[in-house]
Amino acid sequence: MNQQPGNQLFDAYFTARDMRDVFCDQGRVQAMLDFEAALARAEACVGLIPQAALAPIEAACRAEHYDFAALGEAIATAGNSAIPLVKALGKQIASTHAQAERYVHLGATSQDVMDTGLVLQLRRALELIEGDLAQLGETLATQALRFVATPLAGRTWLQHATPVTLGMKIAGWLGAVTRSRQRLQELKPRLLVLQFGGASGTLAALGEQAMPVAQALAGELQLTLPDQPWHTQRDRLVEFASVLGLIAGSLGKLGRDISLLMQTEAGEVFEPSAPGKGGSSTMPHKRNPVGAAVLIGAATRVPGLLSTLFSAMPQEHERSLGLWHAEWETLPEICCLVSGSLKQALLVADGLEVDAERMARNLDLTQGLVLAEAVSIVLAQRVGRDTAHHLLEQCCKRAVAEQRHLRAVLGDEPQVTAELSPAELDDLLNPAHYLGQSRTWVERAVAEHSALTA
Numbered sequence: 001m002n003q004q005p006g007n008q009l010f011d012a013y014f015t016a017r018d019m020r021d022v023f024c025d026q027g028r029v030q031a032m033l034d035f036e037a038a039l040a041r042a043e044a045c046v047g048l049i050p051q052a053a054l055a056p057i058e059a060a061c062r063a064e065h066y067d068f069a070a071l072g073e074a075i076a077t078a079g080n081s082a083i084p085l086v087k088a089l090g091k092q093i094a095s096t097h098a099q100a101e102r103y104v105h106l107g108a109t110s111q112d113v114m115d116t117g118l119v120l121q122l123r124r125a126l127e128l129i130e131g132d133l134a135q136l137g138e139t140l141a142t143q144a145l146r147f148v149a150t151p152l153a154g155r156t157w158l159q160h161a162t163p164v165t166l167g168m169k170i171a172g173w174l175g176a177v178t179r180s181r182q183r184l185q186e187l188k189p190r191l192l193v194l195q196f197g198g199a200s201g202t203l204a205a206l207g208e209q210a211m212p213v214a215q216a217l218a219g220e221l222q223l224t225l226p227d228q229p230w231h232t233q234r235d236r237l238v239e240f241a242s243v244l245g246l247i248a249g250s251l252g253k254l255g256r257d258i259s260l261l262m263q264t265e266a267g268e269v270f271e272p273s274a275p276g277k278g279g280s281s282t283m284p285h286k287r288n289p290v291g292a293a294v295l296i297g298a299a300t301r302v303p304g305l306l307s308t309l310f311s312a313m314p315q316e317h318e319r320s321l322g323l324w325h326a327e328w329e330t331l332p333e334i335c336c337l338v339s340g341s342l343k344q345a346l347l348v349a350d351g352l353e354v355d356a357e358r359m360a361r362n363l364d365l366t367q368g369l370v371l372a373e374a375v376s377i378v379l380a381q382r383v384g385r386d387t388a389h390h391l392l393e394q395c396c397k398r399a400v401a402e403q404r405h406l407r408a409v410l411g412d413e414p415q416v417t418a419e420l421s422p423a424e425l426d427d428l429l430n431p432a433h434y435l436g437q438s439r440t441w442v443e444r445a446v447a448e449h450s451a452l453t454a
Helices: 017-023 025-045 051-060 068-078 082-094 110-146 166-191 204-221 235-262 290-311 323-327 330-350 356-363 369-383 385-402 406-411 422-428 438-453
Strands: 151-156 159-165
Touching: 017 025, 017 110, 017 330, 025 051, 025 068, 025 082, 025 110, 025 204, 051 082, 068 082, 082 110, 110 166, 110 235, 110 330, 110 438, 151 356, 159 166, 159 356, 159 369, 159 438, 166 235, 166 438, 235 290, 235 330, 290 323, 290 330, 323 330, 369 385, 369 406, 369 422, 385 406, 406 422
Parallel strands: none
Antiparallel strands: 151 159
């Protein structure tokens, strides 16, 4: 019987539907059944089981034949999901072909079924994550180039610093996305591997046919045959989860920046608007950063889940008690949270609304003080560093005390006007003229993205 995954109130907000489908009950069961069907094909290929047994086994390896609620109740007694599933599979096969039932699951152990099934799910999860990351990278590259020369206040310790550009800020987000894509590519050979070791990892039940079956099984599932079974060596999974943690954190950084720029006091960059999006139950004027909230929420939740996987690494001997069990829901949940974060990041990045005029006004909130460094650097070349720094420091204090623009104060200071003309002062106090290598950083980030995508 085909059962849909349970509807959860927050799923549509925090999780992408296609990722939840990968890890719903049907997705989990089907992945384990895919292992069993492939095992039968591999063993038939090397002559270990008769060809006549293959068709009945394959026909029974369809998740819609099984009652997930009954399997769930049986798991509470069996201790894992493979034991009741294999029993149910055997009964399903025996109902049509009694002889074929004896060849089900031959030589495998429960963890082989579950771990390889998980790897098959993770392969699909990887495809989804990589696709979204690539799309997000492309969107961020476009936006970085679009705003490559749009000045806004740099902010250090949450205070105005020297000017940057919005394109440079976006390029920072892009660079993190590109590095995560590179990491995922690099770990694939270590992650997408078969788990097949039998009872204690020796495959003794298969005798001399063990390696031929293992090689054929890996080929059937299009997985790599590792150097040895990894029942209690969990670094492969934890490495993948760690990269997902980095992705969640990088997207959280994007969300944090957007939410701060959306604050009423800043009002420079906004998530795209839509009917009913970001409203309040009591305040009609509100425009809340609801997409950024998902990014920040995932970045907050994933590290705790990741710590569970790290804590579960010291697994005992050849099969773990409890530590393996702690992984079962943890890694899928990390995948789901990252998928939801990526979906929201795509929406935010694609529809960014930018108020360049507000950025310009905010840049002048300090009345030129954010460009004091620009004047000091040039003046230092003419009167010395210490003298220039002290002079600018005094002028800045005077500008604040007198509530005047720094340009006016500098224009009244003989030691400054003796070295710098009015035109030079105007130029030095123009934010658009003190953007340094911001364009270069954008171009480099876009080029690295493009090289990876090509």
